Amino acid sequence: MIEERFDAIVVGAGMGGNAAALTMAERGLKVLQLERGEYSGSKNVQGAILYADMLEKLIPNFREDAPLERHLVEQRFWIVDECSHTGLHYRSDDFNEEKPNRYTIIRAQFDKWFSEKVREAGATVLCETTVTELLQDSHGRVVGVRTDRNGGEIHADVVVLAEGVNGVLGTRAGLRGRPEPDKVALAVKEMHFLSRETIDARFNLKGDEGLVIEAAGTISRGMTGMGFIYSNKECISLGIGCLVADFQRTGETPYGLLEGFKRHPSVAPLIEGSEVKEYSAHLIPEGGYKAIPQLCGEGWVVVGDAAQLNNAIHREGSNLAMTSGRIAAEAICLIKSRKDPMTAKNLSLYKKLLNDSFVIKDLKKYKDMPALLHTHSQNFFLTYPQLFSKAMQDYVRVDGTPKLEREKLMLNSFIKARSWSGLFSDALRIARAWR
Amino acid sequence: MPSEPSQRVEDKLFYNRYLVDSGRAHIKVRPHTTPSSRLLSMLKACPARCYELNDKGHVEVTVDGCMECGTCRVICAESGDIEWSYPRGGFGVLFKFG
Numbered sequence: 001m002i003e004e005r006f007d008a009i010v011v012g013a014g015m016g017g018n019a020a021a022l023t024m025a026e027r028g029l030k031v032l033q034l035e036r037g038e039y040s041g042s043k044n045v046q047g048a049i050l051y052a053d054m055l056e057k058l059i060p061n062f063r064e065d066a067p068l069e070r071h072l073v074e075q076r077f078w079i080v081d082e083c084s085h086t087g088l089h090y091r092s093d094d095f096n097e098e099k100p101n102r103y104t105i106i107r108a109q110f111d112k113w114f115s116e117k118v119r120e121a122g123a124t125v126l127c128e129t130t131v132t133e134l135l136q137d138s139h140g141r142v143v144g145v146r147t148d149r150n151g152g153e154i155h156a157d158v159v160v161l162a163e164g165v166n167g168v169l170g171t172r173a174g175l176r177g178r179p180e181p182d183k184v185a186l187a188v189k190e191m192h193f194l195s196r197e198t199i200d201a202r203f204n205l206k207g208d209e210g211l212v213i214e215a216a217g218t219i220s221r222g223m224t225g226m227g228f229i230y231s232n233k234e235c236i237s238l239g240i241g242c243l244v245a246d247f248q249r250t251g252e253t254p255y256g257l258l259e260g261f262k263r264h265p266s267v268a269p270l271i272e273g274s275e276v277k278e279y280s281a282h283l284i285p286e287g288g289y290k291a292i293p294q295l296c297g298e299g300w301v302v303v304g305d306a307a308q309l310n311n312a313i314h315r316e317g318s319n320l321a322m323t324s325g326r327i328a329a330e331a332i333c334l335i336k337s338r339k340d341p342m343t344a345k346n347l348s349l350y351k352k353l354l355n356d357s358f359v360i361k362d363l364k365k366y367k368d369m370p371a372l373l374h375t376h377s378q379n380f381f382l383t384y385p386q387l388f389s390k391a392m393q394d395y396v397r398v399d400g401t402p403k404l405e406r407e408k409l410m411l412n413s414f415i416k417a418r419s420w421s422g423l424f425s426d427a428l429r430i431a432r433a434w435r
Numbered sequence: 436m437p438s439e440p441s442q443r444v445e446d447k448l449f450y451n452r453y454l455v456d457s458g459r460a461h462i463k464v465r466p467h468t469t470p471s472s473r474l475l476s477m478l479k480a481c482p483a484r485c486y487e488l489n490d491k492g493h494v495e496v497t498v499d500g501c502m503e504c505g506t507c508r509v510i511c512a513e514s515g516d517i518e519w520s521y522p523r524g525g526f527g528v529l530f531k532f533g
Contacts, residue, residue, distance in 0.1 A: 036524050038454075043503065045533045108533035128525030148523050166505030168520060179509050186506045188482045190447070191532045235532075244509050247480040248473070254482040255444050278532045279447035281482035281504040 006032045006156040008332060009145055010123075011131050011169060013040035015318040016304025017162030018114045019058055019325030025121035027333045032154065033123050034147060036130040040118075041111025044164075045189070045282035047230050047237055049212065050105045051319040058326060059117055063099065067109045069232035070210025071100030074203075078266070080217035080227075081389035085266040096209065104210050104230045104237070106191075134159060134173040134300070142173070142299035158299055158332055158342040162325060165283045165305035175300065176293035179308070181248055182374055183287030185225060187241025188254040190262075192274035196234050202270055203231050214315070217385030219261045221252055224286075224377040227261045228315075229270065236271060238262065241284055243374060254281065284317065285310040286374075289367035295354065296347040301328045309359060313366045320359050327353045368433040379426060383417050444484040448500040456526035460498045462507065463518045470494040473511045480506055502528050 010021040013035035021033040037043035049072070055062050074091035095101065119125050135144040135153060144155035161170055165184060170176045194202075203211045213229040220226065225242030240254075240261045247254065261267060285291065285308035292308055295301060303309070304321030311320060331350035332342070340346050354360050373380055391410045414423060462485070464474065474494040477486040483500040486507070496507075496517070508519035521527070 036521055038525050038529055041533060042529050043527075043533075045530060048533075106532045108530050111533070130521050130524040132520075166503075166508060168508075178513055179505075181509050184509055186480070186482065186504060244480070244506055247506070248476045248510055251476065251479045253479050255447060255484075259443065276447075276450055278450050278530065279502075280451075280530060280533060281502040281506070283505050283509070 009156040010160040012162035016321035016325035019322040020160045020329040021118045021123045023329035025123035031123040033125045035127045040115030041108040044107045045280045046107045050103045054319040054322045069104040072102040073209045074211040076213040078215040161302040167306040181245035183291045185241040185284045185286045188281045189239030191278040192236040192271045222378045222382040286312045288370040289363040295351045297344045372433045452529040461522045
């Protein structure tokens with residue numbers, strides 16, 4: 001039993017937990033951070049892309065010593081069918097700037113570095129400690145945590161739940177439900193090692209330039225999902241994710257999809273001859289705005305993936321985690337400085353500040369997108385990619401068919417697959433959900 | 436659809452580091468006579484292929500290769516088909532890259 005009492009306990013050492021612990025420790029709060037992994041980062045899985053702006057707000061000079069992989073100069077979006085991809089590529093030399101905007105990172109290494117900053121700021125970080133439940137008083141107020149270390153009751157004024165997408169504590173305490181199969185995606189990923197020169201040559205990169213490929217289409221076999229390829233310095237992160245409900249419904253296997261993606265003729269040459277050094281799996285919150293649970297209560301707040309804060313459309317999650325962690329911590333520090341108690345009413349300041357930030361504003365913007373994509377996955381992830389790929393092939397293949405005839409055939413194939421009203425309503429629904 | 440040899444999963448898990456907490460499985464399947472459709476879906480949906488059907492037609496879980504993703508919790512915990520918790524501190528999968 002730890003006799004000491006803390007101002008705040010942070011459960012978890014991912015992006016949200018580290019942001020919260022750092023912010024509170026820097027402002028003089030007595031902070032305990034608990035992490036179940038052997039070190040901070042050893043349980044954390046992400047693609048991963050780091051967004052500089054949100055980290056700069058926490059650690060302005062992070063570029064000096066953070067383990068960054070490559071800064072991104074190119075983004076490729078692919079629509080794929082069985083043997084082709086149609087790409088939209090954006091590359092700009094503007095991204096070779098003094099302070100680049102996005103980097104690829106390797107989470108286990110990055111989080112270890114981030115955790116050092118948390119320790120330097122004065123927080124106590126205790127690893128290899130799994131929190132098993134929240135301690136609640138007779139009024140249901142959260143007053144601390146119980147851990148799996150001997151007799152491990154620890155008390156604090158407030159508990160920051162940064163336990164990740166699959167957090168169990170909030171559910172056990174009845175503060176929020178379990179994630180539902182149609183509101184989380186399962187992603188699997190492999191780390192493919194190649195020499196730096198090989199990666200540079202295959203992706204047309206030099207120096208620390210990096211690139212991202214995101215692919216949607218037949219690789220997800222009609223399920224809502226997408227594949228990704230991120231270039232690191234000496235390895236490639238390659239993975240694919242689909243909605244858990246879709247895996248449950250179709251009986252497809254995650255590793256089967258991954259192998260299929262790797263075998264795709266547009267992908268296979270990129271990883272040829274690589275040495276795989278890790279296989280990981282992780283859930284991603286996909287429910288958007290409508291899946292956000294209660295964000296705070298008596299003696300607790302929830303941040304990051306645990307609060308399902310993820311922008312699936314822009315594939316932003318870690319920055320929402322960092323920002324929500326920082327904002328929660330700022331709210332707690334403000335309440336503390338006023339010597340006010342950590343009541344639900346006072347902690348609702350966090351919710352208010354988060355509502356005013358890009359985090360909730362962005363999620364609100366796309367609030368109808370998850371329902372649209374999740375319920376029409378066959379159309380958006382199979383039928384349209386196939387039609388689109390066929391149309392592209394017809395457009396570029398020259399075989400003496402008159403162009404007018406060809407265009408008519410192309411249009412007919414779309415109408416046959418989706419009908420006029422289907423095409424019209426799909427377009428309308430996307431426009432509405434995007435707005 | 437092409438079917439992939441299931442052997443591949445074991446090969447993939449071989450890349451990973453684990454510290455197995457012997458005798459303390461963090462996932463438990465509720466004893467059953469006939470597995471529910473949710474439990475049966477885990478035979479395919481688990482990315483580490485931890486779930487298998489035994490000779491008696493029961494679904495069993497072996498957590499040694501578990502990557503702690505939570506997919507089975509999402510599908511099977513609400514109905515009580517399984518009990519899910521995290522491994523004890525320090526145990527389980529140890530990602531080098533994550």
